[in-house]
Amino acid sequence: MTTVAARVAIVGTGVIGASWAAHFLRHGLEVVASDPAPDAEERLRADVAGIGADQARLRFVADPGEAAAAADFVQENGPEREDVKHAVIAALDAAARPEVVIASSSSGLLPSVIARGAAAHPERVLVGHPFNPPHVIPLVEVVPGERTSEAAVEAALAFYTAIGKRPIRLRQELPGHIANRLQAALWQEAYSLVERGVASVADIDTAISHGPGLRWAVLGPFANQHLSGGPGGLAHVLEHLGPPTERWWRDLGSVTLTPELAATLVAGVDEELAGRDPAALAATRDAVLDQLLAAKTSHDLP
Structure with a gap:
């Protein structure tokens, strides 16, 4: 599993996604962002500018698969709906390199449920739940699912720690985490x-x-x-x-x-x-x- 990421995919660029993007940019990472909303790029750039992060390393693409294919780590921030999560995770799983972790920012869904969308590599899917706003609050809850590999968990913990976060690992998945x-x-x-x-x-x-x-x-x-x-x-x-x-x-x-x-x-x-x-x-x-x-x-x- 990838532990040192230079390029991160942000999929879903609402409040949480934009905050994540700003945090990643502040820590010197390249960010490839994707969101289906027609004005998503404009809103994202405005939000990132408002937070004060340099946008020189920020790129926006329409296809989430294209973002995932270019990434060393994927942070998914879609709506809290199982059907939407499954569709998004399926696209990311099909495009990302097999060793790349796919972390969902889900605030309540179980990672085992989210991972049902990953037909090829469910072992690299987990929850990486930030506390709002991610560019300010250090906490990230790393929650493995039934099929998540230990390598994916360790990679996620190492990645979040490297960018100044304070990750904690849950030993059991529960709705709403901790x-x-x-x-x-x-x-x-x-x-x-x-x-x-x-x-x-x-x-x-x-x-x-x-x-x-x-x-x-x-x-x-x-x-x-x-x-x-x-x-x-x-x-x-x-x-x-x-x-x-x-x-x-x-x-x-x-x-x-x-x-x-x-x-x-x-x-x-x-x-x-x-x-x-x-x-x-x-x-x-x-x-x-x-x-x-x-x-x-x-x-x-x-």
Whole structure:
């Protein structure tokens, strides 16, 4: 399997694909991009320019197979639909060299399902799920399927590491992988708290962004729990706070995303942001994240 890639194929150039393209370009790789939308190249170049990546090594082709044939690594970013994935993966599998990894950015589909589109080489298909936006957030979840080879997994881990990512390998494929499942658990309780009238949307955002979210941005939940236990560490926390935590688990809300609840959540966000420009807010968020990541890099953090 190819571990050192000089040219990457980006197939699907929406929000995630454009962000991936910018990240690859920033790390000196050549990018061959493809997307069937009629204005895809124009949008891609505008998005990459907006992120600030040099487009000298960016080429756009209409045929995804042509992009894959020229690549040392393929990053697929199509819609989250099995039929679409299978059609795209089939074209990529037929065109790419046998040793080239085909990684899907899928946020929830199982790699074993995605790989059904690869008639020739299903062993080189896996999920390489970034966290949005890929040009800022280091995390990539590498998820092998039932037929994925160890060589493909190792090649993907090595490739993502070489371009400044922080890849983790899942030992079992699950819908939503790891990070999205953890987010979904928090969202479930956050939505329930709003539905029950316990707190407003803005209050919940404040509770996270000015509370535990600050610590989570530095260390993960287990490491933070360990530090909160003093000399006894995690063992002390589990002994003394484990029983009440279990009682809280039993009291967590079970929520259904009804049209009424969705409307309440949307209205709450509108009120919280009070007309602020989402694009400007996202740019500010990303700038702060860049500063945070620079600070993390300067310290010896796990």
